[in-house]
Amino acid sequence: MSSTERKFLNSVQRKKGGDVVCQEHNDTPVVMFCKTCDQLVCDECIKNSHKPHDLESLNKQSLEDKMQLSQQIPLVKNSTMPGLKEHIKSIGQTKEQSAKDFEQLMNKIMTRTTELIKMIEKSRDQMLQMCRKDQERARIFLSDLEEKMTSGIKALELSLASAEEVVKSGNAKGAALIHTRLQLNWDIQEYKKRHAQIEIPEFVSGSSYDNSIEKMIGVFSGGLHLKTRDELLSKALLKAKPFSSWRMKPYLVAALPLKYDIRSASTLKSDTMLMIPVTRQRLLITMAANGQSRETEMSDHRIYDMSQSIGNEFVGTDADNKTILKFRLDGSVSEKKELRSIPRGIHVCKNGEILMCLCDTVDFKTQRGKRKIVRMDEKLNIVNSDDLNNVEYTLPDRVVQNDNGDICVIDRIGGGSSRLFVLNKDGTLKFVYPHESAEYDFSATTKPKKVSFSDVCCDSFSNIFVADEKNNDIIVLNSDGDEIVRFSKILKRKGINLVAPSRIVLDRTGKLWIVMQGKVLVFDLYS
Numbered sequence: 195m196s197s198t199e200r201k202f203l204n205s206v207q208r209k210k211g212g213d214v215v216c217q218e219h220n221d222t223p224v225v226m227f228c229k230t231c232d233q234l235v236c237d238e239c240i241k242n243s244h245k246p247h248d249l250e251s252l253n254k255q256s257l258e259d260k261m262q263l264s265q266q267i268p269l270v271k272n273s274t275m276p277g278l279k280e281h282i283k284s285i286g287q288t289k290e291q292s293a294k295d296f297e298q299l300m301n302k303i304m305t306r307t308t309e310l311i312k313m314i315e316k317s318r319d320q321m322l323q324m325c326r327k328d329q330e331r332a333r334i335f336l337s338d339l340e341e342k343m344t345s346g347i348k349a350l351e352l353s354l355a356s357a358e359e360v361v362k363s364g365n366a367k368g369a370a371l372i373h374t375r376l377q378l379n380w381d382i383q384e385y386k387k388r389h390a391q392i393e394i395p396e397f398v399s400g401s402s403y404d405n406s407i408e409k410m411i412g413v414f415s416g417g418l419h420l421k422t423r424d425e426l427l428s429k430a431l432l433k434a435k436p437f438s439s440w441r442m443k444p445y446l447v448a449a450l451p452l453k454y455d456i457r458s459a460s461t462l463k464s465d466t467m468l469m470i471p472v473t474r475q476r477l478l479i480t481m482a483a484n485g486q487s488r489e490t491e492m493s494d495h496r497i498y499d500m501s502q503s504i505g506n507e508f509v510g511t512d513a514d515n516k517t518i519l520k521f522r523l524d525g526s527v528s529e530k531k532e533l534r535s536i537p538r539g540i541h542v543c544k545n546g547e548i549l550m551c552l553c554d555t556v557d558f559k560t561q562r563g564k565r566k567i568v569r570m571d572e573k574l575n576i577v578n579s580d581d582l583n584n585v586e587y588t589l590p591d592r593v594v595q596n597d598n599g600d601i602c603v604i605d606r607i608g609g610g611s612s613r614l615f616v617l618n619k620d621g622t623l624k625f626v627y628p629h630e631s632a633e634y635d636f637s638a639t640t641k642p643k644k645v646s647f648s649d650v651c652c653d654s655f656s657n658i659f660v661a662d663e664k665n666n667d668i669i670v671l672n673s674d675g676d677e678i679v680r681f682s683k684i685l686k687r688k689g690i691n692l693v694a695p696s697r698i699v700l701d702r703t704g705k706l707w708i709v710m711q712g713k714v715l716v717f718d719l720y721s
Contacts, residue, residue: 227255273673277598277656284544291546295504306411328395442670442679446690447705448483448716456709458499459649459697460508467699467707467714468508468523470497478525483705483716492525499592501542509548509574511537518550518574531574535564539592539604546572549582549601551590558588558608567593567603581621596652598673600624604647604660612647614660616675625675627660648696653704653719661695661708668695668708690715 213223216236224234230247240249250258454471462468465483476496481487495517500510506523518537519530538551547569554564565587568579582601591612592604599619606612614627628645646664653659656673668681682692697709708715 225252226250227252229255269672269674273598273656277673280599281597281654287545303411310410325395442684442719444681444684444706444717444719446688446715447718448485448714450481450483450485450714450716452481452709452712452714454479455711456697458497458510459699459707459709460500460502461699461701461707462502462506462523464702467701468500468502469697469709470500470510478523480523481714490523490525492521495519495521495527495530497521498537499539501540501548503542503572504546509540509542511540511550513538513556518570520574529574538590541594543595548572548574549593549595551593551603553589556589558606565590567601582617584621585615585617585623587615592648592650594650594652596656596658596673597654598656600656600673602650602652602658604650609644610646610664611644613645614647614650614658616658627671627675629675649698651698651700653700659698659700659706661698663694663696666692666694668692668698668706 214234216222216224216234216239219236219238222236222238224236226235226240226249227233228235228239228244228247228249231244234252235244235249454469454473456469457472458470460468462480467481469479469481471477471479476492476494478490478492479487480490495510495512496514497510498513500508503509503520507520507528508522509518509520511518513536516533516536517530518533518540520528522528533552535552535554536556538553540551541549543549548571550568550570552566552568566579567582567587567590569577569582571577587603587605588608589606590603591606594602596602596616601617601619601621603615603617604612605615616624616627618624643665645662647660648663649661651659657678658671658673660669660671661667662669666682670678670681672678685692692708692715693711693713695708695710697707699707699709701707704719706717706719708717
């Protein structure tokens with residue numbers, strides 16, 4: 195028996211006679227179930243600490259749990275377990291790919307440093323060659339100057355001697371000759387004053403600081419911080435619990451003020467989110483759960499939707515310029531590609547594949563082939579996507595891949611309404627939400643509300659979270675399209691109101707970030 199199985203069996207203690215005993219009072223049989231604390235209790239527990247709580251008889255609670263189990267067991271067998279196995283397979287593929295990526299990274303570093311060494315050697319040789327040329331030119335010039343000055347001095351000496359002779363003789367016939375000699379003297383003096391000067395050659399050393407070398411080589415990012423490894427592993431452990439305790443109990447962790455409407459949002463770290471605001475400026479906003487935020491300006495591109503790729507790099511769509519691009523947190527663009535159609539929603543899958551919504555124009559006309567979902571590789575090349583377009587989209591706006599491989603698409607249909615398409619991994623239609631039977635049942639006594647889905651995300655249980663901006667709600671569906679919970683009902687009892695939720699994001703710790711008018715709410719879902 196494994197340690198996990200032993201712990202699971204020990205969580206419920208039994209007497210020899212088969213009665214379940216209290217975990218706090220070992221020899222006392224349990225008599226009721228406390229719904230407030232979600233545990234079995236004995237008479238002692240009821241007297242001491244559970245008397246004012248919501249208590250239920252064991253038989254009634256047992257029937258309730260059996261009904262819940264009968265619904266959840268097929269779900270776990272047919273959806274959750276295959277999803278977990280697929281996830282393990284994905285981890286193995288990621289592990290293998292990670293090893294290859296780091297090998298490629300080290301090769302790139304070696305290649306880059308070798309290139310720099312060659313560039314430095316080439317620059318050294320060019321500088322030495324320039325120095326040798328200037329050295330030779332200076333030597334020739336100075337030798338020529340020396341020769342001319344020597345000749346000039348000799349001519350001046352002869353001129354002086356001849357002039358002295360003429361002065362002493364007093365002969366007026368040599369007046370023109372005297373003038374010529376004096377002119378020669380003047381020319382030599384001017385030449386001496388005006389000849390080019392040779393400066394002392396100097397060499398100023400460049401920077402040799404470590405950060406200068408790093409800038410020349412490049413920057414490495416995307417490594418696992420080993421300090422947090424144990425913490426990450428402890429959070430990643432798969433813990434089996436009785437299904438009766440798997441109840442969504444949203445607990446408000448933070449309420450953060452927000453001054454912009456938000457066009458797109460994505461997780462950054464376990465406690466940080468990146469947002470694209472609706473402003474004239476092209477801004478990136480990072481916001482932490484403690485309320486700290488930072489704005490960075492991004493030139494040239496206005497992002498419509500984005501999804502995190504490898505490390506701190508993101509893939510985004512620029513609908514105005516029909517462009518898809520890769521960008522970093524500092525706003526710099528590392529790669530971009532122009533398209534013929536308008537890109538809208540985008541999502542990076544776990545295997546590195548990219549899903550994107552494409553439209554010919556932004557209107558509400560159903561046109562097969564012109565409104566579609568496409569796959570792309572990591573180099574932003576569109577690959578075969580015919581299997582994703584077995585349904586007719588009106589205006590596909592957002593797309594995500596569920597943990598079980600399903601593909602969820604928000605399709606806007608005009609009049610402020612929208613719908614959710616969920617496709618199987620093979621591209622066949624799994625379901626549409628709201629279900630058509632509910633949407634078009636004219637015999638119903640109450641007309642169904644129109645919904646305006648603005649965003650969609652999925653958790654590790656393959657549950658689907660949809661933001662309904664028109665009805666101020668977050669709807670949670672299981673992977674088969676059954677409604678699990680509506681946030682508006684739960685939060686209303688706690689005095690929390692949702693106002694036009696536009697963006698929803700699940701971070702790496704399972705917390706749900708809800709972006710709405712003037713505020714960001716952060717919830718722990720399974721508190």
